[in-house]
Amino acid sequence: MxxxxxxxxxxxxxxxxxxxxxxxxxxxxxxxxxxxxxxxxxxxxxxxxxxxxxxxxxxxxxxxxxxxxxxxxxxxxxxxxxxxxxxxxxxxxxxxxxxxxxxxxxxxxxxxxxxxxxxxxxxxxxxxxxxxxDSEHFALHSLLKNTPKECIDALFLTASGGALRDTPLEQIAHQSLSEVLKHPNWQMGIDITINSASMINKLFEVLEAYWLFGGLKVEACIERSSCVHALVRFKDQSWHAQLSQPDMRLPIIHALSPKNALNAPMKPLDLFNTSLNFEPIDLIRYPLWGFKNLLLQQPKLGVVLNASNEEALKAFKTGGISFGKMRTLVAQSLEHFKDNLPPLESLEQIKSLDLQVRNFVRNLS
The missing domain is CATH 3.40.50.720 (NAD(P)-binding Rossmann-like Domain)
Incomplete structure (x- = not known):
């Protein structure tokens, strides 16, 4: 491989x-x-x-x-x-x-x-x-296997809420990099940990689900233990969920060597000591989540979402802007480009828009 x-x-x-x-x-x-x-x-x-x-x-x-x-x-x-x-x-x-x-x-x-x-x-x-x-999309892939699309009402991604999920609202915008990196459940890379705190990673995952699963309705909720990776609501209003330890090795094993998955060296989930609770995503705490419907209506805005976020991440990690400003730059970029998307039919056109967005963010910051 x-x-x-x-x-x-x-x-x-x-x-x-x-x-x-x-x-x-x-x-x-x-x-x-x-x-x-x-x-x-x-x-x-x-x-x-x-x-x-x-x-x-x-x-x-x-x-x-x-x-x-x-x-x-x-x-x-x-x-x-x-x-x-x-x-x-x-x-x-x-x-x-x-x-x-x-x-x-x-x-x-x-x-x-x-x-x-x-x-x-x-x-x-x-x-x-x-x-x-991705654990969420691996879970959805497992749940949707051999299931006709006409039976599905909605796909639900789960989010931990990130490091700032209990931080007082008035303090969020000024949290330091070290505080933002204190993810409660996972050991991840710096960028994805920051994206978890802003909930932008869940916007990414909504777009991933859109392209992977053929435009099915995609929602998300907070599940603090990170043991429920995704849920599917069927049209008969029943729910199916995939649960496992918060360990990336499980989807990796299934991708690299599915025949060995039954012999995977995975620790079983202790269901009887796992507290499960599902919460809606609060738009006041996670204002970027408010762009979910726009992104699903115009999924090619993902180029703008990513480029603006990558530039904002660079500035935040080097101390150039605050955590709150990072979210503002992404929001301003989406608003600016949403009515002016060029044709994006090739890698070259995507790269051109990516550069335009980065320049726009640099001028703002």
Whole structure:
């Protein structure tokens, strides 16, 4: 298999799964954590490696004969040139879209943890063979298996509420980065943890569900334990839910080695000591959630949503803006571009709008 983003949270867990089940790794890509990448190379012995920056090449410890690719173009070349039929895309951000498109065009199965691929280009991946790695979409995929669409009333994603779910409302806008990163349930990357606190990650997931499940009605609610990953309400008004430990390894195992899923080294959920409670998403606490219906009406606005959020994240992480300002920049961007979306029929057109949005946000901040 090919694992893109091997040094990130999902990539590391995917390699743990591969090692447990003795699954061969043909190719790895990583960002700037070359030290960890070198350790992964020594353990998994891939034939191909991709790194983001040429400056890191002298520090790379790849055995003789290992093929090395560099930069975004190099990742795409590595995907296309590999024999593996399965590509796990665990890259973070807009840069994950192009490798996803390359994998699909090459006829490979895409195990997808890169939310942005669907958020900014879901229409380009509409007929692709995708195995969702997000816990929510993996849960929906399981719940909807062999279920006719005409039986479904609505899909429900669940949200933990993030680190600020109990912070007094008047204090939210000025919370520090360290406070925003205190996720109550999961150990995740920095960006997704911040996105959880703003609820923007759930907007991403709504768009993912829109493209993955054919335009079914999508809702969301808060479930604090993160043990209920998704629910489906049927037209007879019955509910079906998927419950498991909050552990990303479960969807990873099903994507990488479904035949081994019954032997997965997973801790069972202690149902009798799990408190389940479902809450609506409060628009005062999470004002960006108010854009959900607009995004479902104009799903290509996902390009604006992602680009504005990525720029706002950069500024917040470096102390340039407050948490509250980050949410404001995303809202202003969506309002500005909602009536002026250009045709987005190709990757080049998506990249052009992405750049326009980033420039717009930089001028605002």
């Amino acid at each position: 090919i694992i893109l983003g091997s040094t990130g949270s999902v990539g590391r867990q995917a390699l743990e799964v591969a090692q447990f089940f003795n699954l061969p790794i043909e190719a790895l890509s990583a960002g700037r954590n070359v030290e960890l990448l070198n350790a992964q190379i020594a353990t998994h012995k891939p034939k191909k490696i991709a790194i983001l920056d040429e400056k890191d090449y002298p520090h790379l410890k790849a055995p003789t004969g290992t093929e090395v690719f560099i930069g975004a173009e190099g990742i795409a070349q590595m995907v296309v040139s590999s024999k593996s039929e399965l590509v796990l895309n665990a890259l973070v951000g807009f840069g994950g879209l192009e490798p996803s498109l390359c994998a699909v065009r090459a006829g490979k199965t895409l195990a997808l943890a890169n939310k942005e691929s669907l958020v900014v280009g879901g229409w380009l991946l509409k007929d692709a063979q995708i195995l969702p790695i």
